[in-house]
Amino acid sequence: MDEVGIVGWAQTEHQRAMERETPQSIIYQVVNQALSSCGLSIHDIDVVIDAGSDFLDGRGISTCITVDAMGGHFKEESKVAGDGMLAAIYAYMRIASGLFSTALVVAYGKSSESDPSMQTGTMCEPFFLRPLGFDGLAAAALQARCYMHRYGIGEESTAAVAVKNRKAGAANPYAQLREEVTLDQVIASPHVASPIRELEACPVTDGGCAVVLAHGDIARALRVRPAWIAGVGHCSDSYSPGSRELHKATAASKAAEAAFRLAGVTDPPAQLDLVELTEFYAYQELMLYEAIGLCGEGEGADLLGTGATAAAGRTPSNISGGAICANPLVATGLVRLAEAASQVSGRAAGASVDGAKRALAHGSGGLAMQTAACVVVEK
Amino acid sequence: MTRSAAIVGTGQTKYVSRREDVSVPELVREAAMRALEDAGLKPGDVDAFVIGSAPEIFEGVNYPENWIGPALGASGKPLMRIHTGGTVGASSTIAGFYHVVSGLFDVVLVAAYEKLSDGNAQYGLSACYDPLWDRDFACGAPGLAGLQARQYLARHAPEVTEEHGAMVAVKNRKNAISNPYAQLQLEITVEDVMASAPVAAPLKLLDCCPTSDGAAAVVIACDRRARKLTPRPAWFAGVGTCSESPYVPHVDMAYPESCVRAAQQAYQMAWIYEPYKELDMAEVYEAFSFQELIWSEALGFCAPGEGGKLIESGRTAMGGEFPINPSGGVLSANPIGASAMIRQLEAATQVMGKAGDHQVPGVKKALAHSWGGAIQFSTVTIFASEI
Amino acid sequence: MDLKPPELIYLEGETRCNYHWATGGAVAAFLSAIRDHGKLLGAVCESCGGVTVPPQTYCEKCGSSMSDWREVGPGGVVMSWTRIADGYEGAPLEAPFRFVLVRLAGADTAMVHVAPDVDGIKVGATVSPEFKPEGERKGAVTDIRWFVPDAMGGEE
Numbered sequence: 001m002d003e004v005g006i007v008g009w010a011q012t013e014h015q016r017a018m019e020r021e022t023p024q025s026i027i028y029q030v031v032n033q034a035l036s037s038c039g040l041s042i043h044d045i046d047v048v049i050d051a052g053s054d055f056l057d058g059r060g061i062s063t064c065i066t067v068d069a070m071g072g073h074f075k076e077e078s079k080v081a082g083d084g085m086l087a088a089i090y091a092y093m094r095i096a097s098g099l100f101s102t103a104l105v106v107a108y109g110k111s112s113e114s115d116p117s118m119q120t121g122t123m124c125e126p127f128f129l130r131p132l133g134f135d136g137l138a139a140a141a142l143q144a145r146c147y148m149h150r151y152g153i154g155e156e157s158t159a160a161v162a163v164k165n166r167k168a169g170a171a172n173p174y175a176q177l178r179e180e181v182t183l184d185q186v187i188a189s190p191h192v193a194s195p196i197r198e199l200e201a202c203p204v205t206d207g208g209c210a211v212v213l214a215h216g217d218i219a220r221a222l223r224v225r226p227a228w229i230a231g232v233g234h235c236s237d238s239y240s241p242g243s244r245e246l247h248k249a250t251a252a253s254k255a256a257e258a259a260f261r262l263a264g265v266t267d268p269p270a271q272l273d274l275v276e277l278t279e280f281y282a283y284q285e286l287m288l289y290e291a292i293g294l295c296g297e298g299e300g301a302d303l304l305g306t307g308a309t310a311a312a313g314r315t316p317s318n319i320s321g322g323a324i325c326a327n328p329l330v331a332t333g334l335v336r337l338a339e340a341a342s343q344v345s346g347r348a349a350g351a352s353v354d355g356a357k358r359a360l361a362h363g364s365g366g367l368a369m370q371t372a373a374c375v376v377v378e379k
Numbered sequence: 380m381t382r383s384a385a386i387v388g389t390g391q392t393k394y395v396s397r398r399e400d401v402s403v404p405e406l407v408r409e410a411a412m413r414a415l416e417d418a419g420l421k422p423g424d425v426d427a428f429v430i431g432s433a434p435e436i437f438e439g440v441n442y443p444e445n446w447i448g449p450a451l452g453a454s455g456k457p458l459m460r461i462h463t464g465g466t467v468g469a470s471s472t473i474a475g476f477y478h479v480v481s482g483l484f485d486v487v488l489v490a491a492y493e494k495l496s497d498g499n500a501q502y503g504l505s506a507c508y509d510p511l512w513d514r515d516f517a518c519g520a521p522g523l524a525g526l527q528a529r530q531y532l533a534r535h536a537p538e539v540t541e542e543h544g545a546m547v548a549v550k551n552r553k554n555a556i557s558n559p560y561a562q563l564q565l566e567i568t569v570e571d572v573m574a575s576a577p578v579a580a581p582l583k584l585l586d587c588c589p590t591s592d593g594a595a596a597v598v599i600a601c602d603r604r605a606r607k608l609t610p611r612p613a614w615f616a617g618v619g620t621c622s623e624s625p626y627v628p629h630v631d632m633a634y635p636e637s638c639v640r641a642a643q644q645a646y647q648m649a650w651i652y653e654p655y656k657e658l659d660m661a662e663v664y665e666a667f668s669f670q671e672l673i674w675s676e677a678l679g680f681c682a683p684g685e686g687g688k689l690i691e692s693g694r695t696a697m698g699g700e701f702p703i704n705p706s707g708g709v710l711s712a713n714p715i716g717a718s719a720m721i722r723q724l725e726a727a728t729q730v731m732g733k734a735g736d737h738q739v740p741g742v743k744k745a746l747a748h749s750w751g752g753a754i755q756f757s758t759v760t761i762f763a764s765e766i
Numbered sequence: 767m768d769l770k771p772p773e774l775i776y777l778e779g780e781t782r783c784n785y786h787w788a789t790g791g792a793v794a795a796f797l798s799a800i801r802d803h804g805k806l807l808g809a810v811c812e813s814c815g816g817v818t819v820p821p822q823t824y825c826e827k828c829g830s831s832m833s834d835w836r837e838v839g840p841g842g843v844v845m846s847w848t849r850i851a852d853g854y855e856g857a858p859l860e861a862p863f864r865f866v867l868v869r870l871a872g873a874d875t876a877m878v879h880v881a882p883d884v885d886g887i888k889v890g891a892t893v894s895p896e897f898k899p900e901g902e903r904k905g906a907v908t909d910i911r912w913f914v915p916d917a918m919g920g921e922e
Contacts, residue, residue, distance in 0.1 A: 001481060001482040020774065053441070054434050054435050054462070055435055055436075058506075058779065059506065060434035060503060060504070060506040060507035061433075061434055061462070061463075061464035061751070061752055063463065063622070063752070063756075064464065064625060064753055065625070067622045067623070067624055067755070068624030068627070072622045073622070074621060074637070074640060075621065076621065076622075077622040078473070079461065079462050079463050080459055080460070080461060080462075081444070089459075090474060092481070093474075093478060093483060094477055094481070097381055097481045097482070117854070119441065122435070123445065126439065126440065126785065127789055127797075127820070127907065128793075128820045128877065128907050131858070131906055131907050132858045132865070132878060132908070133854070133856040133858045134865065138848055138850065138865045141865070142846040142865060145846045145889065146845065149846070149889045191849065191851060193865075195848070232483070234458070234459065235455065235456065235458075236444075236445065236453060236456065237454060237455065238448075238449045238827055239445050239446050239449050240875065240877075241867060241876075242869070242875045243818065243875045250455070258457070365445070366442060367445070370445055371458070397788075398788065399788045400788070400790070400791065401788060401790045401791075402787070402788055402790035402793060404824070405822075422829045436783055438785075438787075449824065449826035450824045450829070451829065452829025453829070454827060454828070498783055498785050499784065506781055
């Protein structure tokens with residue numbers, strides 16, 4: 001496998017509704033900025049791998065009209081219908097094969113133009129879940145209660161994740177939510193689907209992200225410090241919520257395991273300097289700590305309580321503010337990758353983790369974290 | 380040095396207009412299990428899965444790969460879905476190819492499908508048009524293909540005529556008779572086609588593909604594993620894809636630049652300089668009869684404007700020197716999400732010598748083509764018996 | 767000429783498609799059993815032996831085929847629940863109501879369904895399905911109106 005580096009990236013300043021933008025203008029903006037950030041032009045790009053959602057756009061084959069905005073005209077281009085992190089992994093494969101030198105990864109979501117809850121409601125199969133009006137929030141709520149009940153996790157612990165991430169988001173110029181919240185405020189916020197409270201849930205966001213990958217030879221020739229891709233992994237758990245062990249983020253565990261194996265990470269707490277996790281709901285971050293091996297089963301809340309995953313802790317988690325501060329849906333995982341890359345290359349826009357050398361970025365999809373994609377990046 | 384990869388097993392379902400006996404996951408499972416059996420493997424032997432499908436609106440389930448994956452044995456394994464419109468069956472195989480040649484995985488199962496009977500095909504196709512500009516005028520796929528055919532005929536008249544389109548329909552529908560999986564198997568004449576009901580002039584009913592339910596799957600293995608799994612793997616010799624914007628001034632549906640470039644990319648990779656001479660056959664995505672003429676030119680099988688002469692010569696019929704669509708093509712079966720993969724499956728099985736009654740003798744190099752979107756996405760895959 | 771628009775323009779639209787989903791053999795058998803007999807069925811995996819409810823023709827956990835049927839339930843245990851306070855389009859019941867994850871007696875997987883918003887719906891509570899009257903059932907999972915607690919109690 002040939003070496004692949006992340007040499008450039010850009011994301012929008014995520015907002016509830018970008019009323020002056022279309023999906024095309026969002027894409028065009030982040031692509032241009034990502035290219036500028038590494039001094040490449042679109043003509044230097046061999047392949048564009050993108051992620052988008054037809055249902056979200058209200059448009060079959062979304063790439064029909066976004067392909068030119070992303071610079072895909074007269075290029076190799078392919079769309080991954082999942083989280084942007086998966087598009088990054090596919091782009092990685094293209095370069096690792098030795099057949100491509102550079103790749104542009106693009107992901108975006110403009111939730112303001114439609115009803116975002118329809119995005120997960122339609123993920124439900126038509127026989128047993130759709131007739132019940134089930135959706136992603138309900139699935140997450142069932143999972144949250146499974147996890148919290150099994151390990152005796154109280155609502156203060158999940159609320160503490162929201163407090164931590166909202167505080168981090170305040171320092172991130174790209175985050176949509178830039179005000180801190182207190183524990184009391186979180187616990188006083190109404191349940192959106194018990195036990196999940198409103199202030200523990202990700203917002204509805206318009207935004208986009210683009211990342212430029214390059215073959216090792218080119219990455220080294222560019223006058224930018226790349227973030228090297230040391231390992232990748234992705235995984236899908238079984239589908240029906242009742243057929244899974246909901247108290248575990250199994251897909252994340254396996255995806256991280258695969259990425260760690262390639263990256264030579266055998267002791268995550270010691271070898272990772274930070275993690276960027278996709279926590280659509282606060283409880284998910286606690287489960288993810290366990291899944292990626294930062295602590296043992298059921299110990300996520302304890303780990304949080306020690307301060308180890310706070311901004312000044314041993315393994316800062318979501319110093320970007322995470323999905324709780326901005327959730328441009330399809331782009332959310334790619335944003336985690338851009339954030340992780342910016343930290344290990346010393347090019348973070350907001351708060352930085354001093355001396356960060358290695359990070360894990362995680363993307364999530366499906367009902368209740370059914371799917372996961374992980375990338376380990378290194379200085 | 381780049382790794383090599385080959386198709387070592389294939390599977391498909393018999394294409395029909397409605398498979399009401401199975402759900403979507405069961406339909407895909409059927410093809411996947413057949414492909415695994417053909418390769419002598421079990422689901423547990425697969426390292427990663429790729430699923431390809433057309434716009435989610437057709438079957439009405441978002442992120443359907445999450446629902447379908449477990450039916451293929453993908454629970455707990457890497458899985459991703461590719462979605463590139465009409466080319467998706469091929470671009471998902473191509474993604475599977477990169478899964479392997481990247482060095483990450485040794486054995487990958489790729490499946491593609493369509494179950495149009497669950498929803499409304501023409502509505503779904505019309506939803507592909509831009510709501511800002513085109514949707515109010517959309518009339519599904521035949522509307523666009525009719526424009527394409529009209530442009531092509533206008534440019535090359537009188538050398539190319541409507542009858543040449545009809546000849547493609549006659550040839551391919553007859554070829555389908557030797558393909559047990561084809562949905563439509565018809566012995567018809569040029570007169571039958573010319574007399575059939577108009578759909579979107581110059582397209583008439585018999586110039587058009589059906590709507591189908593069906594699934595196809597291929598197993599791709601790396602060099603080392605492929606040689607052990609089958610005596611005649613179908614090696615990926617050349618792969619090219621290209622996309623183009625539908626809104627630029629020089630878009631040319633009658634000679635699409637994306638098709639020309641995808642082909643160039645694949646020919647370069649496969650060291651092919653004279654496609655018509657060096658390839659033994661081709662499977663092209665002719666959802667509408669005239670498209671076989673158009674793709675033949677854009678792929679370089681003949682010069683622009685000579686598509687009519689080519690079909691008339693009989694050289695692209697079974698038994699001719701360059702058979703095109705011995706399977707019966709998309710005119711004989713069109714489970715949209717799978718159709719592009721079926722072209723690759725057919726080309727690969729020809730190379731493997733497993734095409735049964737529609738086997739072309741002595742195939743060493745075969746080309747599979749697909750198109751999608753507003754005639755703006757193209758893929759070309761070349762399989763070879765040796766690399 | 768000034769190309770800046772005087773105001774932003776939005777286009778309204780709707781994508782609404784009707785579906786006619788084929789359920790396949792196992793799901794059809796499950797739904798017919800509910801509709802015609804008020805009974806719940808699980809499928810047995812030929813490889814891992816797990817009893818899956820609701821059933822498919824394939825085992826989600828191991829990918830093998832299903833070989834046999836078993837009657838399950840009718841009652842079961844609540845594995846998880848969530849309270850939905852506000853109504854929405856497509857909601858199964860008038861809000862507030864609860865979604866539940868119920869493992870029916872004899873099953874190795876749990877199924878998602880709905881329940882009334884009462885304290886008796888807790889993790890560990892035993893519940894039973896209340897079927898709609900036979901004339902109202904149409905072969906859908908909503909032929910079960912909801913799951914109700916057998917008694918007050920359970921953990922939490």
